Amino acid sequence: MTTATTGVRAGRARKVRTLGTARHAYPLWFYLPAAVLFLVFFAIPTFASFYFSLTRWTLFDQEFIGLENYIQFFREPQLYQSFINTLIYGFVTSGMKVVIGLALAVLLTSALVGRNYLRSVIFFPVLVSTIGVGIMFNALLDPFDGVVNGALETLGITGPGWLTNPDIALLTIAGIDVWKGLGIAVLIYIAGLVAIPTEYYEAAKVDGASKWAVFKSITLPLVKPATGTVIILSLIGGLRSFDLIWATTGGGPGFSSDVIGSVIYKQYQAGFYGLSTAGNVVLFLVVTAIMVPISLMLNKREVEQ
């Protein structure tokens, strides 16, 4: 009895000691530099934004005006429009990246002539800056001189004013966004596809399953973690987007392609810091309200597997 207790005690003491040294090896101060930066340049501005969005603010002076900025944001049609546009832009780009990205990844993991070339060329636009891409497409999509409409004309089609027609400008930019960001989606999907054990496909082949059946009941469910990553990354990027829209149309024509990101910048430029910050809080709420349930759902699925 006594020996047993001392044995347990000794064991506990040893455990405590090794734990002690283990702690020593993983010091908490390693968190410190990141924590300071995060606190000062991320957490504090985020918390401050809730207060400043309720003020008329000049960076030096602020006057508390309650919900006025929010009322203005949702009452003025062009500001409200940016809210709708943000949702359209986020879901269109994200949906297209999932569908086209998966299709291309399936194509590029099959035995295909010129596979490596295709993989690199799809990734290439990721490396070009968004501003560069914006300027390039401004030239290519010019309604009169542009190469795209010139090519359509030889086919007998009168091309639209891609970036100058208010009805389609936002969707055109979404298309450019997909063109630029597709490489990352394809890369993630290829990684997901390669990780699927080949035995499943062999078994399906023995069973004589059709290609579509194989895709639907093997590829699609097993590539789900990659789909989750693509959805999360592209939705976050799409909802926050600013650069590409600013470089192509600047939110125009009119306010037809304004998103919350460009409204924040316009209001900042005009000196309406309170209203700009309210836009930021709206963006924060939109992104959180959409991303938190989606990431919870995707995580749950992964656990079930």
Add this chain to the structure above:
Amino acid sequence: MRRERIMRWVLGITAIVASIIIFILPFAFIVVQAMKTRQEASELSFSWPTELAFVDNFIEVITQRDFIVARAFVNSTVLTVVSVSFLVIIAAMVGYVMQRRASRIRTVANFFVLAGLIVPPAVVPTVWVLQGVGLFGTLPGLILIEITFGLAFSILLFRAFVSTIPRSLDEAAIIDGASPFRIFFGVILPLMKPTVVTVIVVQSVQIFNDFANPLYFLPGDDNATVQLTLYNFQSQSSNQWNLLFMDILLITIPPLVMYIFFNRQIVAGMTSGAVKG
């Protein structure tokens, strides 16, 4: 069998033709325009230049407005190199302790990493904080911002990778009496090389190509970055397409070189972190 092989060729060639139209031609367009004289480039047509002005355009872009593009290149390089160096070390430290040691701080840190991934930064209040610490409109200020905004994603990648390093290695170092500092920099960090390379490439491209943060936090011509000068250049001289495209060509070279050198590692590191982590 034979039909399948024909299919493979048909599909492959279709894909290659499509890729040339969709991806190669736009870049060929940039290169061709950058070679043209101002007048020819303003037509925006996809024709071969009658007169090659590649070198002239290059010199004009570089020397324009007191070498502003050259200065911007220096600024962007300093910004990228300094930010990424600190980012790698700071994020690796967090990823390492986070994976190895369970504590209440870890729960909090986890929450902040997720928040950092999702939450859009509050820009004007960040300007206000930067002014408060006296770093608004300075390169060091923007460096701190870029490090902060890059932390969440980098920590995730590092943390996922540390879980593949066996604990027995740390324990051996502990028994040898190495200090935590030694263990991390001497044992762990060298083992994390694949992820370090991935973070370096991904974040360098990201920071070098960043437009929104310099626009907000580094206004003015004095220490403009390449993306800002390109943007300002566009709004000032919309008729000089030849110079604009030359500028785009120039600032695409650094990311491109990075990609060509680290192509394989970036793919490996991204996939291990992004899909499993």
